[in-house]
Amino acid sequence: MITTEGFQKTCVDLVRSLNPSICQMMLFSATYSDEVMAFASEIVKDPVVLRLKREKQTLNNIRQFFIRCYDPEQKYHAIEQIYAYLPLGQAMIFCRTKATARELAVRMASQQHSVRELTGALDIEQRASVIRQFRDRVFNVLISTKVTDR
Structure with missing residues (x-):
């Protein structure tokens, strides 16, 4: 949705308006494309990524x-x-x-x-x-x- 419907600029503007000292950002999905992962890494600094093992998916x-x-x-x-x-x-x-x-x-x-x-x-x-x-x-x-x- 972020990449296909042009919400990148809106997301960036929103993130820039937040106070990073009191804001915690979490992204959840069953699947992420490489494009969305690259975009997420731009707006979330030093992310902790949790992934299930393939057999647990x-x-x-x-x-x-x-x-x-x-x-x-x-x-x-x-x-x-x-x-x-x-x-x-x-x-x-x-x-x-x-x-x-x-x-x-x-x-x-x-x-x-x-x-x-x-x-x-x-x-x-x-x-x-x-x-x-x-x-x-x-x-x-x-x-x-x-x-x-x-």
Whole structure:
């Protein structure tokens, strides 16, 4: 969000306005791109970085799948296969683009899946509402772009 939506200047201005003797800065995320890490190191001096070991980065009750697919039809077929053979309570599916997320959501909804999209097309309040609904199990499939890591 910082790098993709042009918030760098705003962040720098905000940090410069703070009194470093009484301000403690903490950044939390499940993932940080190299670009965001470089930017964070510019605004946070001498940071203490805590990272989980690779084997501790996933929860035991969450199953993650990586299936190499070569076209959109193969991708959709893989999703159908997962749903056909595994009992899934909820699922998050990540797409590279808003258009792909939209197409997948429409297609899955037409197959009677309870699905919502979470993309940059939504404002912050709408995103929060979708996440709240997912946590409350109002729907089962969250289709998202990279906006979820924000």
